[in-house]
Amino acid sequence: MKWAIRDLLNPVATRSLLYGADPFDLEAILKKIDNVKVKSGKQIQAVWLDEWHAKIDRYSELRDKAEKEGNKISAREYAKMVTQCHYACFMINIEDLEHKTEIYKDLEESYRRYAKLCKNKIEYVEIDTKAGKIPAYIHYPDSGRKTDYPVAVTYSGIGSCKEELEMLAAPLNERGIAVITPDMPGAGAAIIHNNIKCGGKQLEAAFDGITKFIKNHSKLNEKNLANFGLCMGGGYAFRATVKNPKAKACVSLFPLLMHFASIDNIPLWMKRGKWSSYQYADDYFEGMAVLEEGTHKADFLMVYSSDDNWMTPEASKKILDKATGYKESIHIEDKPAYVSEETIMHAMPVGEQYHWVKHIAADFIAARLIGGKK
Missing domain, CATH: 3.40.50.1820 (Alpha/Beta hydrolase fold, catalytic domain)
Structure with a gap:
């Protein structure tokens, strides 16, 4: 194969970083993708989405906990992390329009929650x-x-x-x-x-x-x-x-x-x-x-x-x-x-x-x- 798998994700990685995705989160996920044995676009897509959703679950839990405890700054920052993770998922050029719509709806909802926490x-x-x-x-x-x-x-x-x-x-x-x-x-x-x-x-x-x-x-x-x-x-x-x-x-x-x-x-x-x-x-x-x-x-x-x-x-x-x-x-x-x-x-x-x-x-x-x- 002429290019590393991660190179194929350069546009997605760039846009994700531009929107503020954590570079360490991104690198961890790219390393998981490097380990994909079968050079399948669907498998790469699945790993990308699954790994970002794992981070979404973690940051959502931290957001909710901070919000419950009245820690507004932390709640806002974790809410933004959730949105950035959803955005990284949205950047994948998914051919399944129904799936793409679901991903965008999740991004919309997470952004609404974040916006309510902003000063x-x-x-x-x-x-x-x-x-x-x-x-x-x-x-x-x-x-x-x-x-x-x-x-x-x-x-x-x-x-x-x-x-x-x-x-x-x-x-x-x-x-x-x-x-x-x-x-x-x-x-x-x-x-x-x-x-x-x-x-x-x-x-x-x-x-x-x-x-x-x-x-x-x-x-x-x-x-x-x-x-x-x-x-x-x-x-x-x-x-x-x-x-x-x-x-x-x-x-x-x-x-x-x-x-x-x-x-x-x-x-x-x-x-x-x-x-x-x-x-x-x-x-x-x-x-x-x-x-x-x-x-x-x-x-x-x-x-x-x-x-x-x-x-x-x-x-x-x-x-x-x-x-x-x-x-x-x-x-x-x-x-x-x-x-x-x-x-x-x-x-x-x-x-x-x-x-x-x-x-x-x-x-x-x-x-x-x-x-x-x-």
């Missing part, structure tokens, strides 16, 4: 769009009792979920900014519960619905707005800014525009399979061209890498060139550690650098929305 208010909302209701959370930087909050909308791509987007929301919350984390078409509860598939028309409807939602919300300031995205979400953030001239800032971390990338670079797991096909509208690839339309004058920050094998530096710079206002770019030169020939993924470079990139991104947005330094 800042995390409010579940549903955003009306022409494509259907988009489930989302509003992460307030405090108790949520004020009005006129500066607001950022965060975006991620296919295979993601609003629960994962907390990692984009947290650094902005720390700087006094409210954050909306939506399940975009094809992602999370939007696809699993509301059957909103990912396609150009659905995405355009989501952008319009989110803009209207913010305009009509009594606590959010539509004139003090930024868009912030990762991976495909970086492309979404750009298009959302094009469609809403009131946005003051746009940050795109490793943005992916499907028609700027070579179709040959898009991995097979994203082009075929029951779960992948379930997420896409019938005219998915053609419809995604709408994201490339238009320009914006908002202040723009883009982060890109030469080791992003979906978007070449030249393709990334085409996005930068589309912005006509003030703009900055950061070229990541660090080589990704979680990489192999068959599994290098678009999110790897930014996933491995996000721990420091997030502060530059958050400061860029905060400077435009609140002016002061935090």
Whole structure:
């Protein structure tokens, strides 16, 4: 066999670490997978899920005990660990849609319990769009009792979920900014519960619905707005800014525009399979061209890498060139550690650098929305 089994899980491991899974927990599970004798995808999947569920049981018990004893900080931290373990399970590209749905429901429920234990208010909302209701959370930087909050909308791509987007929301919350984390078409509860598939028309409807939602919300300031995205979400953030001239800032971390990338670079797991096909509208690839339309004058920050094998530096710079206002770019030169020939993924470079990139991104947005330094 050309690659170690654990290398095949590089995308899953990267995303799990990015969301905060404990690296020692992850390494322990990867060692169990190394010991799999039969090179079977189903067996690897079973070991991965069983081992994470064992940790879920342990952390759930610790969460419940801490909550019962009134240890709120411990209860919150253990609740977050439970959510991170469920997320690691969700990252597996399971072909059984019923099983995938069950895993996501567990992630949803564990996240709800975690959100109730947080100091800042995390409010579940549903955003009306022409494509259907988009489930989302509003992460307030405090108790949520004020009005006129500066607001950022965060975006991620296919295979993601609003629960994962907390990692984009947290650094902005720390700087006094409210954050909306939506399940975009094809992602999370939007696809699993509301059957909103990912396609150009659905995405355009989501952008319009989110803009209207913010305009009509009594606590959010539509004139003090930024868009912030990762991976495909970086492309979404750009298009959302094009469609809403009131946005003051746009940050795109490793943005992916499907028609700027070579179709040959898009991995097979994203082009075929029951779960992948379930997420896409019938005219998915053609419809995604709408994201490339238009320009914006908002202040723009883009982060890109030469080791992003979906978007070449030249393709990334085409996005930068589309912005006509003030703009900055950061070229990541660090080589990704979680990489192999068959599994290098678009999110790897930014996933491995996000721990420091997030502060530059958050400061860029905060400077435009609140002016002061935090």
